[in-house]
């Protein structure tokens with residue numbers, strides 16, 4: 056019977072090494088480590104990424120830094136180095152236990168000289184103490200002779216950039232304290248310091264010789280043992296990582312050493328880990344009966360989100376690829392607010408609050424961006440990292456010809472993220488009822504983004520409004536909407552409507568604040584200069600924003616979209632490339648094929664404001680024009696929800712499957728770069744808002760279930776205004 060809590064590979068496939076590394080990522084919300092092998096393998100992308108530890112990098116501006124490699128474990132059997140790149144692999148199994156976050160690999164291997172052994176590796180990133188990383192290797196030799204183990208903390212860690220690799224660490228110090236080896240390094244550009252401490256212990260047989268090697272950048276504990284056939288040797292490696300983001304610089308090394316020496320036994324640390332994970336799953340588990348593949352894949356996606364989610368830090372966000380790979384350099388996008396936040400707001404409000412507070416803390420960066428562009432208020436960066444400044448690269452190598460550079464416009468004109476952040480803040484408040492946070496931070500986010508939208512709106516006196524009938528309209532010109540195949544468009548409907556929502560919500564927020572927290576209202580009125588005149592202007596933008604809807608309810612994605620050339624997506628099948636790869640960057644701009652369902656995402660977000668008939672018309676129009684498999688990975692989860700809304704369960708299931716398998720099955724062929732976080736978190740939204748039909752109303756919440764036909768049960772919990780609710784649905 057399949058274990059529905061475990062992702063297992065029973066074969067080693069060197070062709071898909073990096074994909075496996077991504078999906079076998081472990082973590083604890085502070086850091087993550089890819090599933091690379093302890094002993095290394097040619098071409099591996101071993102990486103440990105810590106939230107907030109960014110360093111400067113050419114072109115991409117800033118990137119999460121690959122931390123010193125804590126996995127490094129060299130094993131020699133009678134002088135021969137254990138490696139799957141040589142010798143004979145007689146058995147292999149790698150399993151990620153989603154219930155406890157422990158990654159296990161068992162290998163039966165024979166050296167070129169014929170010495171065999173079974174090696175079992177177990178590792179976890181402690182959820183009970185986020186600085187701690189634990190690794191255990193049990194070697195059961197089939198020979199008699201010498202076993203050597205080198206356990207290192209290797210600061211020769213690089214960031215992979217395809218054509219080149221970047222080293223970020225500058226050596227400061229290393230040595231030994233309280234029987235632990237330590238290392239102190241700092242990033243070249245940002246000057247962040249990191250201390251690592253390492254301690255090893257051997258059980259099972261008498262140690263012949265033990266030594267510490269002090270190779271610069273690579274403190275290493277070395278152990279030699281005389282082993283007998285059939286007698287297992289257990290090597291345990293405990294590592295602690297602490298950075299200058301966590302403690303005072305002069306306490307760094309001591310703190311790392313304290314963490315690592317505080318570990319009593321592997322078993323005790325594992326017990327704490329199991330208890331910590333039990334609490335996570337208590338809140339976040341989703342039960343699906345009647346579809347084992349979906350059940351396991353869902354848990355995998357939730358696991359990946361939970362290991363990426365900061366529990367104790369509100370100065371960081373989750374990158375589009377979590378902490379599981381180098382893709383997008385750890386930068387955060389609207390993926391967080393629109394795709395991930397619902398999962399956390401409903402199941403883990405403390406995490407949602409941290410993520411939103413990160414945006415609030417970064418208001419100065421957003422204000423600076425607005426000012427630099429000649430606007431007022433807060434214009435959030437399209438890509439965000441440590442400081443809240445815009446970190447979208449301006450130029451990147453062309454996907455087809457890396458000698459050519461392509462101008463990236465999203466950092467300049469993909470504006471909708473400011474409204475998306477305001478939307479997430481308001482949603483969090485609606486779900487949790489966290490008035491205190493809303494008064495202190497949420498309201499400011501909504502008001503200052505509204506201020507931006509009002510200043511960015513352009514008055515077009517000659518255009519007939521729809522409505523109002525005549526007399527000019529406000530517009531947003533030269534933008535990029537969620538569908539990034541079309542750049543420099545005017546009046547992207549998603550952007551316009553979300554801007555209008557932001558402005559409307561700001562006025563409601565201010566009215567609410569004046570009532571509930573008059574002092575805060577006065578403070579914000581003064582601080583943000585919310586004069587009567589300004590508020591009247593907001594109202595005018597709301598009333599006269601250009602938002603055309605055709606008589607049958609069809610929405611044009613942006614001005615002129617309907618005039619673009621039609622494509623016959625079916626005729627392009629079978630394909631393994633996106634519309635943009637097929638038509639080219641300029642060509643994709645000129646056809647109706649879209650990267651993700653721009654209009655439908657809006658209808659999902661503001662569902663109660665649109666009729667079922669309008670949703671249907673737009674679903675029918677945009678579905679065949681969307682690049683579901685090779686466009687954006689953000690699309691399928693929303694498509695699944697909208698297919699539920701229009702009563703197409705088979706389509707909903709197909710879209711859901713595309714989302715839930717995105718990384719496990721490497722649907723897009725780019726999972727090497729890391730987990731597609733928006734898709735992973737989006738699968739929770741499909742459960743909640745799609746199949747269960749969960750909606751909030753002013754007087755509470757209600758369900759409108761529409762389970763896939765073959766599902767027997769769907770059950771999950773969520774926290775509504777401080778009280779846990781259970782949803783338990785069957786076909787009946």
Ligand code: IFM
Pocket residue numbers: 375383388389390537539687689733
């Ligand atoms: O934010 C997304 C965007 O919508 C599509 N391109 C990838 C980004 C990061 O996931």
